[in-house]
Amino acid sequence: MRKTDNIRGRLYRWFTSLRTSVYLFALLTVFYIVGTIFPQGVDTESYRQAGGRFIGAVELLGLLDIFHTPLFYLVAILLLVNLTVCTWERFQGVRRRAWRESPDVERTYSFALSCQETEEVLEEFMKKNRFRPVSRDEATITVEKGIYYRYLTLLYHAGIVVCFVGFFLTGFFVKEGLLVLKPGEPVAIESRMMPEIRGWLAKEGPPPFSIQLDEFRTEYILSRKLNYPEDGLSRLAMALGWQDITYTDEERYYPKDWFSSLRILDGGTTAVEKTIQVNDPLRYRGYTFYQVGFEERLKLKMDDKVFTVTTNKKKKIDELDRTIIFTGFRRGTLFRPDGTVEELHPFVTIKELTEDGKKRPVGRLHLGESIEIGGKSLYFEGFEETSILSYRYDPGVWLLWYAGFSVFGLMALRCLGRWYMLRFRIEKKEGRTLLTVRIHSRGLMADAQRVSGLLSAHLERFTG
Amino acid sequence: MSVEEVLSRGAHLLTVEVRLLWLVGTLYMVASVVSLSGLLTGEKAGYRAPHALVGLTLVLHTGVILLRIFETGRAPFQTLYESLSWFSFTSTITYLFVARRWHRVALPCFFVTLIASCAIFYALLGRSPEAKPLSPPLQSWWFEWHVVVAFSSYAVFVVSSAFEATYLIARRLMRNRDHALGLTVEELRPFRGMATKLVIFGFPMLTFGIFSGAAWANEAWGRYWGWDPKETWSLITWTVFAMYLHAQSVPRWRDNVASTLNLLGFLCMIMTFLGVNWLSKLLGIPSLHVYAV
Ligand code: HEM
Numbered sequence: 136m137r138k139t140d141n142i143r144g145r146l147y148r149w150f151t152s153l154r155t156s157v158y159l160f161a162l163l164t165v166f167y168i169v170g171t172i173f174p175q176g177v178d179t180e181s182y183r184q185a186g187g188r189f190i191g192a193v194e195l196l197g198l199l200d201i202f203h204t205p206l207f208y209l210v211a212i213l214l215l216v217n218l219t220v221c222t223w224e225r226f227q228g229v230r231r232r233a234w235r236e237s238p239d240v241e242r243t244y245s246f247a248l249s250c251q252e253t254e255e256v257l258e259e260f261m262k263k264n265r266f267r268p269v270s271r272d273e274a275t276i277t278v279e280k281g282i283y284y285r286y287l288t289l290l291y292h293a294g295i296v297v298c299f300v301g302f303f304l305t306g307f308f309v310k311e312g313l314l315v316l317k318p319g320e321p322v323a324i325e326s327r328m329m330p331e332i333r334g335w336l337a338k339e340g341p342p343p344f345s346i347q348l349d350e351f352r353t354e355y356i357l358s359r360k361l362n363y364p365e366d367g368l369s370r371l372a373m374a375l376g377w378q379d380i381t382y383t384d385e386e387r388y389y390p391k392d393w394f395s396s397l398r399i400l401d402g403g404t405t406a407v408e409k410t411i412q413v414n415d416p417l418r419y420r421g422y423t424f425y426q427v428g429f430e431e432r433l434k435l436k437m438d439d440k441v442f443t444v445t446t447n448k449k450k451k452i453d454e455l456d457r458t459i460i461f462t463g464f465r466r467g468t469l470f471r472p473d474g475t476v477e478e479l480h481p482f483v484t485i486k487e488l489t490e491d492g493k494k495r496p497v498g499r500l501h502l503g504e505s506i507e508i509g510g511k512s513l514y515f516e517g518f519e520e521t522s523i524l525s526y527r528y529d530p531g532v533w534l535l536w537y538a539g540f541s542v543f544g545l546m547a548l549r550c551l552g553r554w555y556m557l558r559f560r561i562e563k564k565e566g567r568t569l570l571t572v573r574i575h576s577r578g579l580m581a582d583a584q585r586v587s588g589l590l591s592a593h594l595e596r597f598t599g
Numbered sequence: 600m601s602v603e604e605v606l607s608r609g610a611h612l613l614t615v616e617v618r619l620l621w622l623v624g625t626l627y628m629v630a631s632v633v634s635l636s637g638l639l640t641g642e643k644a645g646y647r648a649p650h651a652l653v654g655l656t657l658v659l660h661t662g663v664i665l666l667r668i669f670e671t672g673r674a675p676f677q678t679l680y681e682s683l684s685w686f687s688f689t690s691t692i693t694y695l696f697v698a699r700r701w702h703r704v705a706l707p708c709f710f711v712t713l714i715a716s717c718a719i720f721y722a723l724l725g726r727s728p729e730a731k732p733l734s735p736p737l738q739s740w741w742f743e744w745h746v747v748v749a750f751s752s753y754a755v756f757v758v759s760s761a762f763e764a765t766y767l768i769a770r771r772l773m774r775n776r777d778h779a780l781g782l783t784v785e786e787l788r789p790f791r792g793m794a795t796k797l798v799i800f801g802f803p804m805l806t807f808g809i810f811s812g813a814a815w816a817n818e819a820w821g822r823y824w825g826w827d828p829k830e831t832w833s834l835i836t837w838t839v840f841a842m843y844l845h846a847q848s849v850p851r852w853r854d855n856v857a858s859t860l861n862l863l864g865f866l867c868m869i870m871t872f873l874g875v876n877w878l879s880k881l882l883g884i885p886s887l888h889v890y891a892v
Pocket of ligand 1: 150151152153156214217218219221222225287288292295546549550802841844845848
């Protein structure tokens, strides 16, 4: 460490200190906790309307977007500088193997052998237990086994610096947005995208290809509502044999998966075709397209008047004096618990909002059929489904993965592996040879006592 | 089999499973009480009995977990009900493994079994045991790996904090005598070293847990980090344990500061796991988080 006491020297020392890292970690933790208390990414007005408190502090400190405030960036950058300087500083020392720490085991043996013979006995021990020589001078021999732990510590700390670079690359150059696709209608990336695009690279212009949805498909698994008591006491009673768990008659449709069959149109021809689902996106020219959701709009008719509704939203129908909710539109393939599979005839479940705000079930309405509500007939004429994709162009992500998983691997090797260093000192004293061994070890698999035992067993013939 | 038959068989298995889990939770609680009473009496049986009971309960708990795997046909940690059971299972297994060397010290057994039984009773009283099919985002290669590794690190941290807390209490009791809680003065340091070793073991696992979670989010939603409360709390836990490991290398902080950080890390872990928005509720702040639990 440099000993200069001017400002530069002191600053350098501050940045190489482990205590600085702990303080910076603590400061970051404060930001993180604030970020979990205040909702992030919402505007102040919505926050105020939802009954938000501490409005003054929220506005002043940017608490609703704390991870994009200059103060947060400042602390993160200070940690990055700390990490980089610290890694660099220790990189210089690591080759010298400055060795100040006290050993895990220290023992002295006394022999009637000469120094030369003692060295030969040690040589034999090293060969047998696969230690390799590190250094040797007149009085000391240093050997080791395993990867020197400081190399690993250093490498994964450097890996964390690379991860930071990956984060910054993402932050500056990412292009992302949402696409709403209707079957058969190609969409150019630039036209329908959501306005949330960051980074100046986005200004380079849209990519020269478009994307088209050929088909959207859903699959469901059928189950029933479980008859399980809500309150703790009944649950306890159930455990004691009061009643068994059963299934009710109320059907439950759990989504199995959503599929979008997509095609990329590039230069007038189809470049790629793929059916994507959640967890299996489509990649093309650095862009990745993800299945994030879907939207359904239903076409209904009452008293010869046609109207459209979006599922899961409340709808006040003029012809009726009540509010209706169209929930759970189902079409596609249904997998039953008995292993049978069925193609569903599209239907929507209708509920009515009662005066006390509760939802009262009305019934199921199938496509091409009618249902009676409030003395009137509601007819289900048709539907339209759109698939919602998100897309992302992220030049930082590959760096992050390589660096991140290397960090994990190296850290695991450092923490879980084993490393030993044995330092032997041979001296002549009162006609006998004295051998002092200092055993240093690191890693959870390392056992300095065991190595000491092996050495003692090896030397047993000559001591005494 | 017809749909009715399949469902009624499922309901029957679920009934058996839930009743067995009540038994497991109760046995952990009994082990916890027994280890505490053993501490007070100082008898040899005081540490033998709870460890034997934990071992026995673990056999039963293994059966419950296998039954769940049989019922659902997948890894048993999708819902919070399942995760809580898995969490207490891995914590007690880790404890028994570590306790081989420190079996004369019963206090960590008290802490671990108390946490294990609380987790199970919370699962039984507060959550539904319904075995739902895997939702589309969970149908991923990452699901099993991410959850298994992250939960294993949690288990390791639970045991570490139990050791750390025992160390702190024993150290205090030893102010005017040379042994306490089954430990001698000479054993105090290596006993505390066990807590550190456990964090060193758990930290790379938590690192993998966070990275694999990010990789999975990237594959499923197209973003690897969204600062939602769950993600952020896992980062807080990770940061606190990183502070702990670094504090070990600062001589003045090696003792009390590091111990405090270890216990703090445990609290953060519980926040990640269960209550990501308790603090918002406490301060009366509306939670408009998209992924809030
Ligand atoms: C940003 C995240 C960081 C993580 C995840 C991290 C992780 C770790 C871990 C797990 C250890 C203990 C195991 C080992 O010795 O290899 C460690 C040790 C160490 N860290 Fe970090 N670290 C980080 C940042 C930093 C920073 C900013 C510094 C700069 C001062 C630093 C300096 C050190 C040093 C010098 C050691 C070795 C201590 C010793 O010799 O015992 N680390 N780090």
